[in-house]
Amino acid sequence: MKRTIGTSFAGVLAACAMAVGLAAGPAQAHGVTIDDTDSQGYLNYPGARCNYTNQAVSIVRTEKSLIVICITGANRFYYKGLRLSDGAAIEIDDPTYQSPGTWYARAGETLYHFNEYEFYVSNSSVGIIGYKPVLESRGVTRG
Numbered sequence: 299m300k301r302t303i304g305t306s307f308a309g310v311l312a313a314c315a316m317a318v319g320l321a322a323g324p325a326q327a328h329g330v331t332i333d334d335t336d337s338q339g340y341l342n343y344p345g346a347r348c349n350y351t352n353q354a355v356s357i358v359r360t361e362k363s364l365i366v367i368c369i370t371g372a373n374r375f376y377y378k379g380l381r382l383s384d385g386a387a388i389e390i391d392d393p394t395y396q397s398p399g400t401w402y403a404r405a406g407e408t409l410y411h412f413n414e415y416e417f418y419v420s421n422s423s424v425g426i427i428g429y430k431p432v433l434e435s436r437g438v439t440r441g
Contacts, residue, residue, distance in 0.1 A: 330382070332359055332434035339366035345380035345387025356401065356437045360417050360430035367393055367401055377403050377410070399438050414438040 334340055339347035339354045346364035348354050355375070356367035364380045377393045380386070390410075393403040400413040407422045414435045419428035432438075 330359065330364065332357065332436055335436070339368070339378065340364050340380070343380055345385065346378055348378070354437070357435065358412055358414075358417065358432050358438060359434040360432055362430060363417065365412065365417070367395075377401070379410075401438070412438070 330340065330343070334342070335354070335357050337353050338351075339357060341347075343364055346366050348366060348368035352368045352370050354366045355369050356365075358365040362382060364382065366378045368376050368378065370376070374391070375393050375395070377388075377390045379388050388405070390403050390405055393401050395401055398413075400411055402409065402411045404410075408427075409418075409420045409422070411418050411420075412432065415432055417428075417430045417432055418426060420426045
């Protein structure tokens with residue numbers, strides 16, 4: 299089931315993403331690697347692929363997620379994430395990039411953030427609710 303969430307927060311922390319999975323090492327659980335991408339994100343995974351002709355500016359893979367930050371023709375960013383275990387997808391408008399190389403997004407009380415090394419999901423009520431190291435990335439340090 300695909301979920302789409304759109305949010306915009308007056309230039310502070312905006313949306314970024316929920317994502318999903320694989321196993322580390324050459325024998326991947328779903329056979330997906332960063333090599334299975336092109337300029338729009340992951341091939342064969344619409345939940346982690348930019349819409350229309352939009353281009354990916356950041357592509358990330360964790361143990362359980364595929365994440366793509368896309369840019370529109372109007373120079374707006376959006377996040378797409380896919381959980382590989384069940385195909386759940388999320389799309390969030392206007393993720394915020396902050397140096398050095400970290401993307402942030404908020405959907406309600408949930409904050410998603412990642413850089414080239416790690417991906418966190420936290421909730422304002424309970425704190426960190428998920429962490430995964432980034433196994434592969436491309437373009438994360440560019441915002």
